[in-house]
Amino acid sequence: MSSKPYFKKKDxxxxxIAFYNLENLFDTKDDPNTLDDDFLPDSEKRWNKKRYEKKLFKLGTAISNIGFAKSGKAPVILGVAEVENKAVLEDLVKTKHLIHKNYGVIxxxxxxERGIDVGLLYQKEKFTVTHSESVPLLVMNxxxxxxxxxxxxxxxGELQNEEIHILVNHWPSRRDGAELTAYKRIAAAEKNREIIHQITEKDPNAKIIIMGDFNDDPNNESVKQHLIGHDFYNPMERLHTRFRGTLNYKNQWNLFDQIIFSNNFHKFEKGTHSFAEANIFDDSFLKIYKGRYKGKPFRTYAGGKYKGGYSDHFPVYIYLKHHM
Structure with a gap:
């Protein structure tokens, strides 16, 4: 028998395709139009250039590793949440582990009110953007x-010549209580449905990916009843257990970060992409390694206290297989 080590070939x-809530990726400059006062050098959080650059470096390291185990490359498309502006994303793609990936930024x-937005990073060699717009979500208090x-x-855009629509979301929070605010997330789900209707009216066979931090789990009403329908599939549903999720609140795992897609990603046709696998990217380097919070996301701040970690959320991802 050969004693040669067995290396699994990357596919x-x-x-x-990934999504990552970056936990308050703010620059250190004061924007008079937003509530960014917590993230300034003279604030209680003492958010300065050194801390900002350390966070960017860490996020770049994490992003470059999402899905690498099987694909051998960084994400082709990455949706993000909790970014202050375009400049922070441009700084992020210039970090050591991402600079050679040639990411475009949307x-x-x-x-x-807090000045945090969603965005999209994409590898220009693989994905060509043909359209992008911001769709307002109107909810009342x-x-x-x-x-x-x-x-x-x-x-x-076109992922290797196949048209794909991507909707990046960050739904209203549960800050005033999950039940009291549920109607806002249902409104967000319905707004996604309106966009989907707009897309499929023009092209009934359109391929659509919905991703984001929904501030709700896969089984909550907003996602399960108002978003999925008969035409979409949520691979995240089976990943959520008592022991696993993307964020941990009061010792409970939630899986707010999800990637959902239209059923036609289950088809295998030449020249198209089909769904292969979904997962949470929760490698040990993204976790607190000891103490009472062991195993939870290693975050940048816990309350007002600087911890110097990555994010309070783990990223999620799916693999798409390209059929040549």
């Missing part, structure tokens, strides 16, 4: 006033 036809300012929240980013 070059696999492409990683970002539109949204009216969120209890007083009948508009609750300014994140827009939905709608990007259309």
């Amino acid at each position: 070059t036809n696999l492409h990683t 970002h539109h300012e949204s009216p969120d 209890d007083h009948g006033e508009r609750d300014f929240t994140r827009d939905i980013l709608w990007v259309t």
Whole structure:
């Protein structure tokens, strides 16, 4: 018998599509139009250039590893949440582990009160953008006033000559209680459905990927009843257990970060991409390694306390297989 080590060959036809909530990726400059005062050098959090650059480096390291185990490359498409502006994403793609990947950046300012938006990074060699727009989400609070929240980013492009639509989301938070705020996330799901309708009216066979931090789990009403329908599939549903998720609150795992796609990704046809696998990227380097919070996401801040980690969320990803 040969004693040669066995190396598993990477599948070059696999492409990683990922989503990552970057936990307050703010620059260190004051934007008078947003509530970014917590993330300034003279704030209580003491958010300075050194901390900002350390976070960018760490996020770049994490991103370059998402899906690498099987595909041998960094994500072709990565949706992100909690970014302050386009400049922070441009700084991110210039970091050591991402600079040679030739990522393009898509970002539109949204009216969120905290000034955090969603965005999209894509490898220009593999994905060609043909359309991008910011779709406002109109939700009202209890007083009948508009609750300014994140827009939905709608990007259309060609992944190796196959047209794909991507909707990047960051739904309204549960801050005032999950049940009290559920109607806002249902409104977000319905807004996605409106965009889907718009897309499929023009092209009934359109391939669509919905991703984001939904602030709800796969089994919650907003996702399960108002978003999925008979025409979409949520591979994240089976990943959520008592022991695993993308964020941990009061010792409970949630899987708010999800990637959902139209059923036609289950078809195997030449020249197209089909769904191969879904997972949470929760490698040990992204976790707190000891103490009472062991195994939870190694975050940048816990309360006001600087921890110097990556994010309070783990990224999620799917592999798409390209059929030549």
